[in-house]
Amino acid sequence: MTFEVDIYLSRLGLSTLSKTEEDLHILQTRQMQAIAFENVLPLLGTVPDLDPGAVWNKLVLDGRGGYCMEQNTLLGAALENAGFNHRPLLARVRMGSAKGGPRCHLAFVVRLKGTDWLVDAGFGGPGPRVPLKIELGTEHQVLRETFRFTEDMAAGEIVLERKTPEGWFQLYGFDDMLPAQTDIEMSNFYCARSPQSPFPSNLMMARTTGSGRVSLFNRTLRQENSFGVKTEELADAAALHRALSGCFLLSYGAETAEAIWNRLPVEASEAA
Incomplete structure (x- = not known):
């Protein structure tokens, strides 16, 4: 490097x-x-x-x-x-x-x-x-x-x-x-x-902030700060794309967000 x-x-x-x-x-x-x-x-x-x-x-x-x-x-x-x-x-x-x-x-x-x-x-x-x-x-x-x-x-x-x-x-x-x-x-x-690893079959994201952290497990977005914890279920690929750039500061484009969305499990997810 x-x-x-x-x-x-x-x-x-x-x-x-x-x-x-x-x-x-x-x-x-x-x-x-x-x-x-x-x-x-x-x-x-x-x-x-x-x-x-x-x-x-x-x-x-x-x-x-x-x-x-x-x-x-x-x-x-x-x-x-x-x-x-x-x-x-x-x-x-x-x-x-x-x-x-x-x-x-x-x-x-x-x-x-x-x-x-x-x-x-x-x-x-x-x-x-x-x-x-x-x-x-x-x-x-x-x-x-x-x-x-x-x-x-x-x-x-x-x-x-x-x-x-x-x-x-x-x-x-x-x-x-x-x-x-x-x-x-x-x-x-x-x-x-490996099928025994969670990474090929689930979306897992996390980023720390000055007062807490934000995480994502499949469709469930969890935001924690000094005031408490807020969770929400992302509705579609567009919402995922907004979370990628806004919450996680990532440069993935809309097409990648769509590809990720299509890979997520259909059943309800739980917070990371």
Whole structure:
């Protein structure tokens, strides 16, 4: 990837980037605000290209978003450019289950002044919007959301959990295995094409804002801010197109919105 820092920072609405804890937080937060999590390509039958140049063109130059493999490929390049000590990880998504699935979520561990941080711009709706210090049992308050890390000794994993009204909800687990690029490519193919993956059969989008987040699961648009939560069912492809550009800041045209609409499940959807 020819990483042009000025162009990347302009995409995020930033002017500078340095190797500090504050800038690490700003980096993840602003990428999640500027570049939406979305799975349009897998939904339309295409495996996203993880070539660094392809990721750069799609997410930075073309004004589109991506799912974890793409989002965190771009974030990794930014971490590299800023000089952060970082390593990739492939986590096992749990989403409430006591056990994880395949290693199919890409994120990073950043070591800064002797402390490890989980840095992840690509988990979508339920994920943290800022880096989290990896300390077992510590509760991290992020706006109206609370996260913690626990240890699953049987699986040999650190598990990221989110607090819900029903209790702690397991998001994903990870260990110290350092994945090769071929591992990441295989995980990308599984996410985009496997019948067991949600991405080929459901539209999933999320973008954080200064006071909350907006998400879309198939036809259900959910907007959350400090005043509460508003949900609505999109009526047609035109409404979807307006949401793509207005809520998610994406440059997809009306024809793409129509193609996406035609791929959505007919049954009523539920909020992301």
